[in-house]
Amino acid sequence: MVKKNTAQAPLTPAVLHILLALSTGERHGYGIMKQVKADxxxxxxxxxxxxxxxxxxxxxxxxxxxxxxxxxxxxxxERRIYYELTGAGRAALEAELKRYRGVVALxxxxxxxxx
Numbered sequence: 001m002v003k004k005n006t007a008q009a010p011l012t013p014a015v016l017h018i019l020l021a022l023s024t025g026e027r028h029g030y031g032i033m034k035q036v037k038a039d040x041x042x043x044x045x046x047x048x049x050x051x052x053x054x055x056x057x058x059x060x061x062x063x064x065x066x067x068x069x070x071x072x073x074x075x076x077x078e079r080r081i082y083y084e085l086t087g088a089g090r091a092a093l094e095a096e097l098k099r100y101r102g103v104v105a106l107x108x109x110x111x112x113x114x115x
Contacts, residue, residue, distance in 0.1 A: 020036075026067045063085070068082075
């Protein structure tokens with residue numbers, strides 16, 4: 001069951017990074033951690049505890065789900081669990097990015113006028 005207003009609530013930084021990592025396709029946990037590090041140019045290093053704790057809560061909230069995909073030829077390990085965005089996860093990511101754009105527009109307006 002998906003929790004109400006999940007797409008409206010502000011996301012934690014970890015959840016935002018995980019959703020961004022999954023926005024381009026399915027990934028296993030280690031692949032998500034590598035993508036988060038790459039996306040942040042090394043500034044965000046997500047450990048397994050943060051990653052899997054967040055994924056558990058995100059799965060419960062209906063933002064991500066386990067994928068049927070299991071084998072990454074690069075890793076050659078069929079036990080890896082892959083995750084993918086759900087419709088609610090994509091909506092939550094879009095809502096958060098819209099929220100960020102609004103904050104940036106506000107800040108730019110204030111700095112442009114010397115406030």
